[in-house]
Amino acid sequence: MGVRIVQICGLWFWVAFTFFFFVVIHQSRTLFNLTTSLQQATVPSNHSPIPIGLTTRQRMARSQSAWRSSVALRHQMAAAHPSNPNIPFFPAQQMSDFGKYPYTLWDFFPSTYTCPHDLQRVGRLGDGGKWVCGMSLYEAKPGLAVSHPSYSSDSRIRAPTIIYSFGVNDESTFEAEMLARIPSAHVYAFDFSVSRFGPQISPSYSARAHFSKVGLGAKDEYTRSPQFFALQTLMKENKHDYIDILKIDIEGAEYESLDSFMDFCEKEGGGVMPVGQIMIELHLVDDKNVGFERFMRWWERAENLGMRPVLLEVNLLAVTLGEGKTDPRCVEYVWVNARDERSVLLQE
Structure with missing residues (x-):
């Protein structure tokens, strides 16, 4: 058992x-x-x-490589054209390396650099709103109890966020949202055609919203009415040696105005533009206004000073409204400064 x-x-x-x-x-x-x-x-x-865990500078290095490739292709395409392209639409051409197809000026200048952080749209949809690279980083900066700050602090965390906005008209949703979301933001707006911000700016932001009825130009014109000033002059008057965000929408005057500022940066700024990022609307009237060679020289001056395109958005408002314009003659670009050691975008 x-x-x-x-x-x-x-x-x-x-x-x-x-x-x-x-x-x-x-x-x-x-x-x-x-x-x-x-x-x-x-x-x-x-x-x-x-790859995971890349640092901001590593991501920017990869973007730099992609951007360099697009620059090389830009010159290759331009050289293949029998006589420099016209603006803004170029007719189909028989080109040895690219075949026969129509293309526009903006095809030569794609946004091949990548914003190393989040990319958010601020302001209303359509005309008036802008894209901002690294918006969450600006939001994270603490506010400062000062009404008219100068950008002289060595600390990027404690310094105010300085925003310059040229071309306000009566639409200020971008400026209003930047003030609401960024406690450290001080907006300096300039427009010779209006006397104040649009109604979107709340009185509660008056200590951080500064408006001047002046225009942006290639030189200082004190006797003109309203007055026009170069960007470097306005920065000096406001005691700023750095701008975090620069927004420009001045209906075609951007070329001469930025040429003047780039002259200043090359001579006195050490070859680097003292701006973290730029939202700019580019306007083209016809080939006599800004030819291809002129545009490329202007664009590449900005690139030589560190600016890189991270976004391109075609503005079709004039086409939509039926104003007799059928070409994409207005585009919005966002440039970030790849050589800027003071930019909040370089923070990890």
């Missing part, structure tokens, strides 16, 4: 062991399959692992 009990216990032991063994094997295979699936989900088709 005792032997029989031992045999039965031994049989149950092997049954239990076998069951446990198969359960363990099954769970191990399930875990292996799950791990493999997760690995495959993070590996692209060429089986190269997706």
Whole structure:
């Protein structure tokens, strides 16, 4: 009887062991399959692992490489054209390396640099709103209890966020939202055609919203009415040696105005533009206004001073309204400064 009990216990032991063994094997295979699936989900088709944990400067270095390739292609395309392209639409041409197809000026200047942080649209949809690179970083900066700050602090965290806005008209949703969302923001707006901000600016922001009825130009014109000033002059008068965000929408005057500022940056600014990022609307009237060679020289001066295009948005408002314009002659660009050591965008 005792032997029989031992045999039965031994049989149950092997049954239990076998069951446990198969359960363990099954769970191990399930875990292996799950791990493999997760690995495959993070590996692209060429089986190269997706890099994670890149620093801001590493992401900017990769963007720099993509931007350089687009610059080389820009010159290659321009050289292949029998006589420099016209603005803004170029007719289809037989080009040895590119075939026959129509293209526009903006195809030569794509936004091939990548914003190293979040990219958010601020202000109303359509005309008036702007895209901002790294908006969350500006929002995270603490506010300062000063009404007219100068940008002289060495600390990017404690310094105010200085925003210059040229071309306000009666639409200030961009400026209003920047003031509402960025506690450290001080907006300096300039427009010779109106006397104040648009109605969107709340009186509660009056200590941080500064308006001047003047225009942006290539030189200082004190005797003109209203007066016009170069950007470097306005910065000096406001005791600013740095602008975090510069917004420009001045209906075609941007070329001469920025040329003047770039002269200043090249001579006195050490070859770097003291601006973190620029939202600019570019306007083209016809080839006599700004020819291709003139535009490319102007654009590449900005690039030489550190500016890189991270976004291009075609403004089709004039076409939509049926004003007799059928070409995409107005575009919005966002440039970030890749050589700017004071920019909040370089923070990790």
